[in-house]
Amino acid sequence: MKPTFDFGDRVRVVRNVRNDGSYPGKRRGELLLKQGAIGSVRDIGSFLQDQIIYRVHFINEGKTIGCREQELIAASEPWLPAQFELRQKVRTRMSIDRVNSLSLARGTVGQVVKILPDYQQQRVFYHIDFSGLYLRMPEAALVELEGYADGAKEGKGKKRVKESGDGELLYA
Template structure:
C-alpha cells in the first residue's frame, strides 16, 4: 500500500465526519468535523490491513480524527463550497421538470446522496421520496433545507443521474 500524504501535509476533508460512538466526549452521530475543513496529517496507520487511515489534526475544532484516503484531497485541489451535505434532507424549492414534464412537485422531501463539486455552484444527486429508486441531479438553487420549507411556483430543470453515489 502506498500513501498519498505524509506527516505534516495539509489536506482538506471532502465529507462530514460524524462520531461512530468511539470519539471521547461526543455522542454517536455528532458532527466532529465539517467537510471543507483543513487539517494536517499527524499519523498514518491501517485498518483491517487493507485501508490506509490518516490521522488528521483539524485546527478549527482542535480535533484529531481518522480519515480514509477517499475522504481527503490536497489543499491545492479546487474546492467548491456547498449549501448542503450528503445525507441531509432537503425539499424542492420549486417544481422540477425532467424532459419538459413535471417530475417533482415543489416542497417534495428528498435526501442528498452525493454532492457534485465539479463546478460552482455545486449540484446534488437527490433521492426524492415521491419517486423511489430514482436519483436526480439538481442545482443548488432548486433546493432548500428541510427545516426551511419555503417554496415558489417557478420551474427548474433537472437531469436524472445513473449514479446512486
C-alpha cells in the same frame, strides 16, 4: 494500497465528520468537524487492511481525528463547500418538469445520495433519491427539509425548470 498523503501534508476535509463512536467524550453521530477544516497529517495507518486512515491534527479546532482517504483532499486543491450532507433530507425549491413528462411538485422530499462539485462551473450538484427516482440537481434547486415552509422562504412565485437530455436542470 499506497497513501495519497504523507506525514506533515496539509489536508482539507471535504464533508462534515461525525463521531462514529471512536472519539472520546462525544456522542455517536455528533459533529466533530465541519467540511473545509484544514489540518496536518500526523500519522498514517489502515483499518481492516483495506482502508487508509490518516490521523490528522486540526489546530484551529483543537482536535486530532482519524479520517479516511476519501474524506480528504490536499489543502491547496480547489474546493467548493456543499450546503447539504450525504443522506440529508431535502425538498425541491420549485416544481420541476422533466423532458420525459415526469415532474416533481414544489416541496417534494428527497435524500442526498452523492455530492458532485463542478469546479469548472463553480457550482455544486447532488444526486437526489426521490423515492426511487434519481435526479442530478443543482444546489440552487434544493432547500433543507427542516427549513422549508410553503411560501415562507421562497415567495409565492412559480419558478419552473426543465431537464436537458444530459440530466442538467435548466431554468425556464
